[in-house]
Each structure stands twice: as structure tokens, then as C-alpha cells.
Amino acid sequence: MVPLFYYIIVSTILFAIGVYGLVSKGNALRLLFAVEIVINAANLNLVAFTRYAMQTATGPSGQTFALFSIAIAAAEAAVGLAIIVVTFRLNKNVDVFKLRKLKN
Amino acid sequence: MYISPDQFPLYLAGVLAGVALTIVLLSVTGKRSKYIAMGLSTAGFAFAITFIVLQALGYFGTVQNNPTSSSLFATDWVSYIFGVAVLLVALLVGLTAVDYFSDVIGTDVTTFYALLVFTTIGTLLLIFSANLLMMFVAWEMMSIPSYVLTGFKKKDPASNEAAVKYFVISAFSSAVLLYGISLIYLLTGNLSIYQIVRLMPNGMTVSGMTNFQPIGLLALTFFVAGFGIKLAAVPFHMWIPDAYQGAPTIVSALLSTATKGATFAPAIRVLFVMFSSSTFQPDWTLTFAVLSVLSMTLGNFAALTQKSVTRILAYSSIGQAGYILIGVAAGGQLGLTGSFFHILNYATMQSCAFLAAALIIKNVGSDNLDSFNGIGKRVAVAPMALTLSLLALGGFPPLSGFWSKFVLFLSAFQSTSNLSWLAIVAIINSFVSIAFYVRIVKHMYLDEGNSTTKLVETNGFKASLILASAIIVGTGIYPGPLIEFATEAARSFMSEISSTQLIERLAFILHSL
Numbered sequence: 001m002v003p004l005f006y007y008i009i010v011s012t013i014l015f016a017i018g019v020y021g022l023v024s025k026g027n028a029l030r031l032l033f034a035v036e037i038v039i040n041a042a043n044l045n046l047v048a049f050t051r052y053a054m055q056t057a058t059g060p061s062g063q064t065f066a067l068f069s070i071a072i073a074a075a076e077a078a079v080g081l082a083i084i085v086v087t088f089r090l091n092k093n094v095d096v097f098k099l100r101k102l103k104n
Numbered sequence: 105m106y107i108s109p110d111q112f113p114l115y116l117a118g119v120l121a122g123v124a125l126t127i128v129l130l131s132v133t134g135k136r137s138k139y140i141a142m143g144l145s146t147a148g149f150a151f152a153i154t155f156i157v158l159q160a161l162g163y164f165g166t167v168q169n170n171p172t173s174s175s176l177f178a179t180d181w182v183s184y185i186f187g188v189a190v191l192l193v194a195l196l197v198g199l200t201a202v203d204y205f206s207d208v209i210g211t212d213v214t215t216f217y218a219l220l221v222f223t224t225i226g227t228l229l230l231i232f233s234a235n236l237l238m239m240f241v242a243w244e245m246m247s248i249p250s251y252v253l254t255g256f257k258k259k260d261p262a263s264n265e266a267a268v269k270y271f272v273i274s275a276f277s278s279a280v281l282l283y284g285i286s287l288i289y290l291l292t293g294n295l296s297i298y299q300i301v302r303l304m305p306n307g308m309t310v311s312g313m314t315n316f317q318p319i320g321l322l323a324l325t326f327f328v329a330g331f332g333i334k335l336a337a338v339p340f341h342m343w344i345p346d347a348y349q350g351a352p353t354i355v356s357a358l359l360s361t362a363t364k365g366a367t368f369a370p371a372i373r374v375l376f377v378m379f380s381s382s383t384f385q386p387d388w389t390l391t392f393a394v395l396s397v398l399s400m401t402l403g404n405f406a407a408l409t410q411k412s413v414t415r416i417l418a419y420s421s422i423g424q425a426g427y428i429l430i431g432v433a434a435g436g437q438l439g440l441t442g443s444f445f446h447i448l449n450y451a452t453m454q455s456c457a458f459l460a461a462a463l464i465i466k467n468v469g470s471d472n473l474d475s476f477n478g479i480g481k482r483v484a485v486a487p488m489a490l491t492l493s494l495l496a497l498g499g500f501p502p503l504s505g506f507w508s509k510f511v512l513f514l515s516a517f518q519s520t521s522n523l524s525w526l527a528i529v530a531i532i533n534s535f536v537s538i539a540f541y542v543r544i545v546k547h548m549y550l551d552e553g554n555s556t557t558k559l560v561e562t563n564g565f566k567a568s569l570i571l572a573s574a575i576i577v578g579t580g581i582y583p584g585p586l587i588e589f590a591t592e593a594a595r596s597f598m599s600e601i602s603s604t605q606l607i608e609r610l611a612f613i614l615h616s617l
Contacts (some may be wrong), residue, residue, distance in 0.1 A: 015283060022276055031272045038279035045286035049293075061295050062286075065237050069282055072244045076275055079248050083255050083267045090261045096272065099265040101350070 007048035014041035028084045032077060033056040039073045109169035109179035112159055113232040114188075116152055117225050123148035123509050124221035133212035141217040142202050142564075148221060149195040152228075153188055160184045170299045171234065171377075171596070178234035178298070178373065185444065186231045186369045189451040192575075193362045194224040196455055197354050199568040204354050205463055206562075210259050219256075220358070223249040225227040227366035236285045236295040239370050243281065246366060247274050250359060254351040266350025270359075273343040277333035284326030288378070291316050293322070297373055301381045320384050327374055329389070334367040336360075336425045338398035345406075348418035353465055357458035360421045361451040368428065368447055372440070375432065376597040389521045392433035396526065400426030400533040407540045413461050414471045416540055417454070420497060423537055430512045430530055434523055439515040440594035445587055446508035449579060453496045453505055456572035459565070460490035467559040476544065478553025483561050487548045489569035496576045498541040499534050503512060504579035504586075509534065511587070511610070 014037055021034030043066045050062030088094050123144050130144075160167065161180070168180045177183075198220055205213045226245030233239040239332040251274070255267025289295065292303040313564060332340040348356040403423025410416045428450070431443030452475060461471070463486045468475045480487045496503035509530075515529035579586055588608070 018279070028268055028272065032275070035272070035275045035279050038276070039282060039437065042279065042282040042286045046281070046289060049286065049290045061237070062289050062293075065240075065285070065289070068237060068241060072241065076244065076278075078269050079251050079613075080275065083251060083271055085262065086255065086258055086264050087268055090259075090264055096119055096268060099268060101262045101265050 004052045007044060008093045011041045011044045011048070014038070014044065025099070028087065028094040028096055031096065032080050036073060036077065039069060043069055049054060105164060107159070108176060109159075109166050110173065110175040112164070112228060113177045113181050113183075116155060117229055119155070120148055120152060120221055120225045120228070123217050124225065127214060127218040127221065131212060131218065138213040138217075141214045142198060145198045145217045145221050146195060148197060148222070149191050153195075155193045156184055156187050156191070168596075172302075174296055174299065176233040176235045176238040177465075179232060180596045181589065182369055182372065182444070182596055183232045185448060185589050185593055186365055190224065190227045190231065190362045190446050193358060193365075193451050193455045194227075195221060196459060196568045196572055197358045198225070199564045199571075200354050200459055201461065201564075202302055203562040203564045204352065204466060206257075207466075208257055208260075211256060215378070216253070216256060219249040219253050223253065223358070224362070227362050230366045231369040233370060234297050234373065236288065236297065236300075238543040239297075240278070240282060240285060241276055243370075246363065247278060250274075250363060252382040253355045253358070254347060256352055257299055262350040263352060264350075265331065266347045269343045270347040270351070272500050273333060273340075277330045277340075280326050280333075281330030284323045284330060287319055287323035287326065291319060297378045314367060317384065318320050320379075321386060322601050323506065324379055324386055324388075327371075328388075331367055331371040331374075332395070335364055335371065335428075336399070336422050337395045337429060338402050338422065338426070341394070341402070342424050343397070343421055343423075345415050345418040348413060348421065349414045349471070353414060353458055353462035356418070357455040357462070360418070360458065361455045364421075364425070365447050365451050368443070372432070372443075372597065373502050376435075376440070377447065385549075386433055389433050389519075389523070391436065392429050392525050393523060396426045396429035396433055397529050398426070399423065399429065400530060401588055404537045404540075410540075412471045412475060413465070413473055413544060414458075416473075416544065417457055417461060420457075420541070421454060423533065424454065424497065426533070427509060427512055427519060427530060430516050430523075430526060433526065434512075434519040434521075436519065437591070437594045437598050438511065438514065440513045440514035440597060441587070441590045442594050444590040445511055448586060449496070449504040449508045449576075452572050452575045452579075453493045456489055456493040456569060456576065457497065459572065460486045460569055463561065463565045463569075464490070465560075473544070473547055476547045477551040478548075478556070479559075480549040481556060482553070483559045485561055485566050485569050489573045490548065491545050492573050494541040497578070498538040502577075502580050504576050504583065506580065507583040507587070514610075601614075 018034045018038035046062040046066045050060050084094055127144055130141055169175055172176055201216050202213055205211050223246055226242050229242035230246055233242050251267055251271045254270050255264050257263035267445055292300045294300050294303050336344045400423050403419045407416045407419035428443050428446050431439040465471045486541045496505040499505045499509045512526045512531055516523040
């Protein structure tokens with residue numbers, strides 16, 4: 001069995017990649033990818049922890065949670081992509097740093 | 105009729121889901137379906153409010169459920185008061201939507217009502233949730249329709265820009281929240297908030313873990329960041345002004361009050377139940393005191409220099425989040441009572457301000473402060489309601505905002521962890537905030553406008569604004585019942601004194617002033 005520690009390392013790396021993408025990129029699609037990566041890092045955590053916490057846990061609630069969150073992330077991505085498509089139609093680009101209609 | 109308190113929120117959500125699906129079906133038929141949609145959603149919200157009130161009065165059997173049960177929901181006074189507040193805001197917004205979108209090309213108002221009811225279901229379930237899985241699902245049920253609502257004027261680049269910014273930040277907040285939940289699951293192997301608190305002490309469910317404090321603190325950080333983004337507390341506030349300015353103004357009313365209020369209930373459950381076990385009890389007083397000071401100061405001072413009314417209201421929303429956090433920092437029953445009471449008042453004050461501004465902006469076609477000049481002579485109800493709600497937000501004595509600020513500042517003075525400095529900063533901030541609240545009133549009543557033609561005030565807006573103003577004035581004159589409800593809610597977390605004792609103490613302090 002792969003030690004839990006390895007899963008935690010992978011999930012931490014995924015989380016770091018997601019946060020890096022979120023703070024460094026301006027393209028709305030890339031931001032969406034970054035958010036999805038963070039969500040998947042959390043899903044990996046949940047699934048791995050269920051496997052290791054099975055002795056004391058009251059059932060595979062972590063894996064159930066991962067299924068829910070995958071479905072919800074898909075719904076969120078669908079709505080997000082719809083908004084980004086509208087952005088592209090209105091502005092001909094999807095860079096959030098170039099969206100400056102509202103004054104800062 | 106008996107309804108188990110464990111299942112009560114499901115009945116509530118079921119009825120509203122029926123309403124929402126009916127409206128969706130309506131949107132594919134008939135031309136005048138928008139009035140039917142308005143009637144249906146208003147009736148649905150009114151029914152839900154009645155349902156909650158009857159449940160709180162014990163009409164359906166047991167009033168509260170056992171919090172340590174494995175139920176997905178916590179049906180207690182916190183849920184009741186927040187639920188009624190959120191439904192009230194949804195009702196106010198629902199009354200105005202047909203009029204607000206009447207001249208916007210390319211929008212289908214019937215769809216707006218369906219999304220409004222869906223997002224309200226999400227907020228209600230979020231308020232009632234006592235399980236991290238339920239909390240996350242409800243969180244997304246609340247967020248996803250609200251992205252669409254924010255970008256509802258799809259031909260308007262400002263609305264779309266607001267939607268993109270809100271979507272990215274809010275999606276990140278739910279991802280961070282999810283990561284925090286996964287860490288809590290690592291520690292306890294459980295997802296029920298009221299059971300996690302008992303599992304925390306021997307939280308070594310994972311082999312090889314000898315010290316869980318750092319992971320617990322990391323999880324707490326993720327929770328604070330996730331909730332903070334929705335609550336508009338300062339390090340997480342960047343999206344607020346853009347989102348509220350660009351969104352349709354009536355949607356800003358919904359986002360700034362219903363979403364914030366609904367986030368506050370689970371945040372309090374997580375902080376004051378989940379993170380207060382006997383072995384893991386982090387001291388967050390200073391953290392929240394600093395967040396509170398930053399939010400108040402930035403919100404109020406940034407509002408001073410703004411030219412757009414919706415932007416001023418957005419910064420005011422950040423500032424008010426700072427006041428609400430005083431109660432969390434001070435802790436104790438008095439602090440929580442203050443926070444609950446203030447967020448209830450804030451819900452009517454801020455939504456009334458946004459709705460009144462929405463009517464004026466729709467008519468004059470701009471949200472610039474100068475275009476509000478002389479509005480007081482051109483319409484009757486909207487400037488009156490805006491004035492009342494702004495004065496209440498500023499904390500003028502006979503109005504509702506004064507009382508809740510009073511309880512909050514008192515809780516900081518009486519806190520065991522010496523937070524007098526926080527109360528003093530908050531009082532200074534209150535005086536600063538009066539400057540920009542009164543500035544809008546001055547523009548409306550004292551400055552001469554370019555035009556003196558009368559503006560049309562439609563019945564939906566009138567009804568909504570008069571209802572909200574009546575609540576603001578009524579609570580201001582007779583705050584007793586609301587304080588009692590807030591105390592009762594705070595007692596779910598810590599029971600130091602009963603509500604009558606608290607009111608006696610407040611009356612004594614007021615008398616001696």
C-alpha cells in the first residue's frame with residue numbers, strides 16, 4: 001500500500017500549482033483550470049483519507065464527498081464557461097486584466 | 105401535523121424547488137408569464153417565511169433538533185432568524201425584478217425568478233446545514249445561480265465583467281473551503297460538525313500522526329479564507345466593488361445581504377462548534393479583531409472618495425462586514441448576539457439602500473453621484489427609503505442600525521480579552537461612515553438637479569421599499585423582540601445568561617448613560 005504521506009505530497013503540489021495559476025495568469029480559462037486543479041487536489045485528499053481512516057470512520061463518507069464535489073465542479077465549470085463565452089463575444093478576448101469597464 | 109425537525113429544511117426546500125421548476129416550465133410558454141412568475145415566487149417566499157415562523161412557534165411538534173444527532177441539518181434559532189432574513193430579502197428583490205428589467209433588451213425575467221428561487225433554496229440549506237457535505241453542496245447551490253444572476257444583463261459588458269470576476273473569486277473560495285474540509289476529514293474521519301467536535305480530542309485516526317495541531321490550524325485558515333471571501337472581509341474583498349457595481353443593482357442587493365448572511369450562519373457553526381473542542385481551541389480573538397479593523401477602515405475610508413453610488417454602497421458593505429466581525433472577535437454570548445442582531449438589521453438596511461438606488465439608477469440612467477442631484481423633488485418614495493436606510497447604516501439613534509451597533513460595541517468593551525481599542529476604532533469608523541452616507545442624502549435633497557420632470561415609481565418598487573423602510577423604523581422604535589431572538593440564537597452556542605437578563609442589562613446601561 002502506498003503510504004498516505006505520498007498522497008499528501010501530490011495533493012499539496014496540486015494545490016500549489018492551482019494557487020500559482022490563479023495569482024499569475026490573466027486568461028479566464030486558465031483561471032478556471034487553476035480552480036479545477038485546487039478542487040481536484042481536495043478530491044484526492046478526500047479519497048486517500050477515506051482509505052486510511054476506514055478503521056475509525058463511519059463509512060466511506062470521504063469518497064461519497066469526492067463524487068459530489070466532482071459533479072458540482074462540473075456544474076460550476078459549465079456556468080463559468082458560459083460566462084466566459086459571453087465575455088469573448090463582447091470583448092473579443094478573455095483576459096481578466098483587460099476587463100476594465102468598471103473603474104478601479 | 106408533525107414534522108421532524110431533522111427533516112424540516114427538506115420540506116422547505118421541496119416547496120421552493122416546486123415553485124422554481126414551475127417557473128422554469130412557465131418560461132417556455134405564454135407572453136405574460138413574468139407576472140405569474142412574480143406571483144408564484146412571492147407566494148413561495150411568503151409561504152416559506154410562514155412555515156419557518158410556525159415551526160419556531162412549535163406548531164409542528166419539536167422546535168429544535170438534537171445538535172449532536174447525525175442529522176444533516178441543525179434546526180435551531182440561528183437557522184430560523186437567518187432563514188427569515190434571507191427569505192425577506194429574496195421577497196423584496198422578487199417584488200422589484202419585473203419593473204427593473206422592463207426596458208432591458210434581451211432578458212427573460214421569468215428565468216430571473218427561477219434563478220432567484222434556486223439561489224434562495226441554496227442559501228436556506230446552507231443556513232440549516234450541520235454537516236460539511238451538506239454545507240458544501242448548499243454553498244454551491246447558492247453560488248452557481250448567483251453567477252448567472254450577476255451576469256444577467258448579457259448585452260451589458262459591465263454586468264459580464266462583474267460576473268467573470270465574481271465567478272473566479274467565488275469558485276476559488278469554494279475550492280479552498282473544500283480543501284479545508286478534506287483536512288478536517290483527515291483529522292477526524294467524520295463530516296458532521298457536531299460530531300467532529302467530540303472526535304477532535306483523540307483525532308489520531310491516521311497512522312503516524314503524532315501532532316495534529318498544525319493541520320487543524322491550516323484547516324482553520326482555509327475555512328476563514330473561504331468564508332471571508334463571501335463575507336467581504338478585507339484581505340478577501342477585491343472582487344466586491346467591481347461585482348456589486350457591474351451586477352444589476354437589485355442583484356447586488358441580493359448578493360450583499362442574502363449571500364453574506366447565509367455564509368455567516370455556517371461560519372459561526374464551524375468556528376464556535378467545530379473549532380472549540382477541549383483539546384483544539386485556537387485563540388482567534390486577535391485574528392478577527394485585525395480583520396474587523398481592516399474591513400471597517402478600508403471600507404469606510406475608500407467609500408469617502410467614490411463617485412458612483414453603487415460603489416459607495418459596495419464599500420459600505422465591506423465596512424459593515426467589519427462591524428459584524430467585532431462580535432466574532434469579542435466572542436461570548438453578548439458578542440454573538442450583537443453579530444446576529446447586526447446582520448439581521450444589515451440585511452434590511454443594505455437591501456433597501458440597493459433597491460432604492462436601483463430605481464433611481466434605472467430612471468436617470470447613471471449611477472454617478474451627480475446624477476442623483478435633486479432626485480428628492482422628482483420622486484417620493486425612493487429617496488425617502490434610501491435616506492432612511494443610509495441613516496440606519498450610519499447608526500443614527502432612532503433607527504435599527506443604532507441598536508445592533510450599540511450591542512456590538514458594548515460586547516467589545518465587556519470582552520474578557522481586553523478589546524476596548526477595537527470598540528474605539530469602531531466608533532471612530534462609525535463617525536467617518538456618516539460622512540459618505542449623508543453625502544448621498546445631501547446630493548438627493550439639497551443639490552439642484554438639471555431636470556425637474558417627475559419620474560415613474562412602479563408599484564413593485566414602492567411596495568418593496570415601503571416594506572423595508574417599515575422594518576427599519578419598526579425595529580428602531582421597538583428592538584426588543586429582535587434582540588430576544590438574537591440572544592436565543594446565541595444561546596445555541598454558549599449559554600451564559602437568558603434573554604430577559606440580557607435585555608435588563610442593556611436597559612440598565614442605557615438608563616445610566
